[in-house]
Amino acid sequence: MGLRFAADIRTLLWVALAAALVACQFARPELAPYSFWLNMYFALACGVIAHNHNHCPTFKSKRANELFGHVISIFYGYPTFAWIPTHNLNHHKFVNRAGDATITWRHSKKNNLWVLVTYPIVSSYYQSEPISSFIKQAKQKNPKLYRRIQTQYAVWLGSHLALLSLAIGLHGARQGSLLWALTCLVPALFALWTIMVFNYVQHVHTDPWSAHNHSRSFVGGWTNFFLFNNGLHYAHHENAGAHWTKLPEIHARAASRIDPRLMHRSMWWYFIRQYLLSPFFPSLGTTQVGRAAYDTTDRAGAVTTAEIAFGEEGTNEAILRA
Numbered sequence: 001m002g003l004r005f006a007a008d009i010r011t012l013l014w015v016a017l018a019a020a021l022v023a024c025q026f027a028r029p030e031l032a033p034y035s036f037w038l039n040m041y042f043a044l045a046c047g048v049i050a051h052n053h054n055h056c057p058t059f060k061s062k063r064a065n066e067l068f069g070h071v072i073s074i075f076y077g078y079p080t081f082a083w084i085p086t087h088n089l090n091h092h093k094f095v096n097r098a099g100d101a102t103i104t105w106r107h108s109k110k111n112n113l114w115v116l117v118t119y120p121i122v123s124s125y126y127q128s129e130p131i132s133s134f135i136k137q138a139k140q141k142n143p144k145l146y147r148r149i150q151t152q153y154a155v156w157l158g159s160h161l162a163l164l165s166l167a168i169g170l171h172g173a174r175q176g177s178l179l180w181a182l183t184c185l186v187p188a189l190f191a192l193w194t195i196m197v198f199n200y201v202q203h204v205h206t207d208p209w210s211a212h213n214h215s216r217s218f219v220g221g222w223t224n225f226f227l228f229n230n231g232l233h234y235a236h237h238e239n240a241g242a243h244w245t246k247l248p249e250i251h252a253r254a255a256s257r258i259d260p261r262l263m264h265r266s267m268w269w270y271f272i273r274q275y276l277l278s279p280f281f282p283s284l285g286t287t288q289v290g291r292a293a294y295d296t297t298d299r300a301g302a303v304t305t306a307e308i309a310f311g312e313e314g315t316n317e318a319i320l321r322a
């Protein structure tokens with residue numbers, strides 16, 4: 001099949017299940033109100049898969065990788081190239097410090113429910129700048145990349161229009177558009193929102209200046225099974241190109257040096273404790289671990305995304321491979 005890692009059979013199975021679920025719901029729309037939570041989970045899983053695929057391509061063939069990127073973008077809700085300027089070239093470089101478009105401390109240094117739910121909106125706004133600058137640079141300097149970006153937008157938008165038309169064709173305007181919204185649109189928005197929430201919880205109150213405490217990790221087995229080891233965020237930042245199956249090993253090697261406050265067993269319990277209980281019992285909430293991301297006035301090293309993307313030797317090649 002041309003997979004680089006045999007374990008990605010599960011990745012393909014998850015994407016196939018996401019597609020099969022939508023097919024079943026289009027055939028039997030009465031099932032959708034009871035099963036759309038599954039679409040939300042699979043859309044989120046496709047977001048995690050898009051992140052994995054972007055760092056460590058799934059297939060050996062470049063063409064297969066591009067095709068796979070198109071498929072997951074339909075469920076995840078955005079063309080996959082956007083990970084390059086906002087994540088690979090930005091977040092992984094600045095790790096929640098000044099210069100990172102996705103900083104968790106832009107308007108508040110607190111870690112509460114209000115900041116959590118509004119963070120994706122604020123973060124999306126600030127990510128739009130590196131995305132548009134990346135597209136503009138591609139248009140001027142890298143026509144091949146620019147064509148790839150255009151194709152990704154066309155496939156993503158075209159697929160959603162095709163799905164909407166199919167649903168309307170099968171079930172009429174009202175029921176069809178509701179069916180599309182419930183099984184395709186809402187899950188994709190949920191996936192985009194939740195992926196940003198994950199970024200928030202994985203970095204809020206951490207210490208990006210530290211070798212081991214730059215990220216918060218969720219180490220529970222179930223969380224990591226359902227999210228392809230996405231909970232092991234320390235390990236991911238240590239070696240962003242490592243395949244998701246290698247993250248437990250990387251985490252285990254350093255676990256004794258990571259501050260225990262940055263390792264949680266259950267993601268669910270973290271959410272309940274932090275956002276529902278800590279307003280009433282402050283001792284249950286997180287506090288800054290080590291040096292805060294904003295604890296500096298030195299921005300001399302900060303450069304724009306466009307400079308990173310196109311100013312470094314060989315980077316264009318890396319982008320085309322991504």
Ligand SMILES: [Zn+2]
Pocket residue numbers: 051055087092236240
């Ligand atoms: Zn990453």
